[in-house]
Amino acid sequence: MGAIDLNARPSKDFEAKLAATQKLLVRAASELAPLKQASSLGAEDVVITHLINSLALDIPVFVLETGALHPETLALLERTQAASRAPVEVYRPVQEAVVQFVGREGREAMYRSIPLRKECCSIRKLEPLARALEGQKAWITGLRKEQSAARADVPAIDTTEARAKVNPLADWTWGDVWHYIAINAVDYNPLHDQFFPSIGCAPCTRAISLGEDFRSGRWWWEDEAAKECGLHVKKEKVAA
Numbered sequence: 001m002g003a004i005d006l007n008a009r010p011s012k013d014f015e016a017k018l019a020a021t022q023k024l025l026v027r028a029a030s031e032l033a034p035l036k037q038a039s040s041l042g043a044e045d046v047v048i049t050h051l052i053n054s055l056a057l058d059i060p061v062f063v064l065e066t067g068a069l070h071p072e073t074l075a076l077l078e079r080t081q082a083a084s085r086a087p088v089e090v091y092r093p094v095q096e097a098v099v100q101f102v103g104r105e106g107r108e109a110m111y112r113s114i115p116l117r118k119e120c121c122s123i124r125k126l127e128p129l130a131r132a133l134e135g136q137k138a139w140i141t142g143l144r145k146e147q148s149a150a151r152a153d154v155p156a157i158d159t160t161e162a163r164a165k166v167n168p169l170a171d172w173t174w175g176d177v178w179h180y181i182a183i184n185a186v187d188y189n190p191l192h193d194q195f196f197p198s199i200g201c202a203p204c205t206r207a208i209s210l211g212e213d214f215r216s217g218r219w220w221w222e223d224e225a226a227k228e229c230g231l232h233v234k235k236e237k238v239a240a
């Protein structure tokens, strides 16, 4: 059974949620420009890119190509670049920094300690993210309240940091996301058909079993509290 058959279950108020999301994106494009969508090429992000394209909004999409993505994700990136109306930008880490880190700590350093995992995320994700967001007033993410306890309070627009974060799917359920993918025939990452709920780097992402928590597919060897890569952690927590 594929991800659509398994997950596509719209909420009763799906149509209202969709209308609110479309309105939010249109408003963000006019009031928060310049802004970009950050895409991991996971289910939520392909929905948002599809909405940006169908609404013909002037919002570029960017992907952090960490050098450790699955072949399935790289293939979807190529297809998205070819099909998207909105420009799809790719940001890669500084090669020298990656070579030095891997040379010093090895390819599996992330499993040895949280500081080493965070150093890898810093080199491969946070530094390219800073470049991607340079000069931007806001950015769009696929965060949803349902994803984890840490995300339960995610607002539609987060203005607590200097750069606003727009979370158009904050109120969507996993069933809503897959319903949208199904009815719009959105191209999605085939890893979802292999029970990957979230898409990330290959060494740090795994399939989950029925009943396992949504985020248990990421950094599964760490404590729950340590499990963000820094992209969506408030500054004071990143330093901790």
Ligand code: SF4
Binding pocket: 066, 068, 110, 117, 118, 120, 121, 122, 124, 125, 200, 201, 202, 203, 204, 229
């Ligand atoms: S998710 Fe894993 S491989 Fe990717 S940057 Fe972070 S530690 Fe490195």
